[in-house]
Amino acid sequence: MVDNVLRSMGYKCIATIGEGTYAKVKLATSKKHQRNVAIKILDREKNPDVSEKFLPRELAVIRRIHHENIIQVHEYFEVGRKYVFIVMEVAEKDLLQKIQEDKRIPKEQTKTWFSQMVSAVNYLHQLNIAHRDLKCENILLMTDGRVKICDFGFGRFMKESFEPSHTFCGTAAYCSPEVLRSTPYDPKKYDVWSLGVILYTMITGLLPFNDTNMTQLRRLQEMPLVYPDNVDVEESCRAFIATLLQVNPSIRATIQQVAEHPWLQVADSQHG
Template identity: 30%
Template sequence: MGHIQTKLRDGDAHTRSEKSLFQSIREEDIGPRTKRSASSPTGIGRASIKKDETKVTNVLVLSQDEDGNKMVNNYCFMRTIGKGSYGKVKLCIDNNNRPYAVKVLNKSALKRVKKGDETAYSDVLREIAINKKLNHENCVRLFEVIDDPSNDKLYLVLEYVSNGSIKTDTALSEDKSKQYLQHIINGLEYLHSQKIYHRDIKPENLLLSKDDVVKLSDFGVSHLSTTDDDTLKVTAGTPAFLAPEACSEAPYSGRAADVWAVGVSLYMMCFAESPFSGDSYMEIYQSIINKELVIPDSASPDLRDILTRLLDKNPKTRITIPEIRKHSFMVHVTSPNKYEKIKVSQKEVDDAVLTGTRSNVGEKQVVMDVRNHGQDHLSTNSINRQFSVVESL
């Protein structure tokens, strides 16, 4: 597999969504806790947060513990566990030794990154507004937003998912793959019920808890619709996971496109390779649109059938989530998916971090159109330019 194709498959450089937020770090890697500095405020951690709400804190206190570890409010910063286009993710521990993944963003730098009529900061506000509302076991939770108007840093305190992503160079068993598929469709069905279309489903964004539960992460390019119409007009996401209909200029169904990406992810879980590849964006698009799906002989009849239906190039006949649940491949693993509906208003997007200033987020979803990217987005300089918006803690 060529270097460019690997980049395209994994979405390392050109997407606006974060790279893998969490690497395969287990909770026992954290090490022993030490005493907190007397200047560290208490009562800001998860213990004070109800299950269905995200706390917003507008006061930032920087300090150190007795070992010299940096602290933000009552979160002790241990080490960097992930890097993305617009931020770093730190492994942190609160006063009760509970681990969190804290995304650290630079607000002024994000506001300088233009995205059409808006900025990258607008996308962050939208992601926060969506994530604050989510409450499902198969979606990564946002526990707290720390945004002090007098400080240029924005801290997102996220659920720490200790076993990293499902991305692997080794094929999983069919039994394990169907278990993970159930978790994925549970989370995706929940998002779709809230009129949210993820648009970047891929193994890197499917994280595993210590209990082997898959959680959907990274809502940086997700689209929130204000109506029941799931028609999308702008392409976003990682090229190798785009549905055929999303590779053209025509509008497409957000639900069907997400299901296609689930199919590509299932294929990669089962065979540790992508069903569609190429050494350039155009080659990947042509492969997705024109290449006949080839399924290895090792696949069972049920796996072969569900992959064929998930990766149906016609979105109108592509399998749906309710049909996936009833498919013979999912026998003995499907269980009811319980959740409550949420609603995210435009005002909630504008006030996502409650800094006292209004953002310029409009009604349209602003995303990076991957169809218009050139090859320079794969260069080291390009990656460094994207990372330059991040400052160390």
């Protein structure tokens, strides 16, 4: 059924390349775009709550954004009341796959890629958009060597710069303490925490907080950050990560402060 619909729109499915709770992603060739594309397929009937609350937000966000480090959406269309298709540029792999292959990301490569992520999130925050599901799986590696942020399923516009969120969104291992406590939270500061988790994971090859036990996860977040003995992490990098993984959101770095941090400036001067 889905393949037939896509064929009628000029897309020929090659394979399913991702499957999540709310959607699946297919790799397809496109006559119109003259290239391979990734097509995110959402079934409204399977996920009525998600399609009611989050899908309109996702579509509103992707309509507004255009940045070299955010995955480009070519088009989206609905078929009846059942399916929504979002057609995007296709990536080589995601950051989690890269870390699993290479164990960890070398420092200079980490600086380059992390600077690109920060640039994208800074752009979003200036538009008063929060992503709320930043994680290694949502950072895509492109064939040209850049990284791009994807999946705005939990993205939202904020009416004001500091409008609090009340919805639990995202993945526990990347969730900030205030989100896990189910208290109203600043979604921009939540994004910054998630970036801290991503940076730690790139540098060490491990998640900073194990999410198999939620009570233990919350306790770990309150304790000083521990680094594995077999990875040499310079003090300036540890200090930088500490500004992102600051338990108190009111003194956690803003994305602008993250972008201006000295640890990242070296990457900027080396790469243009």
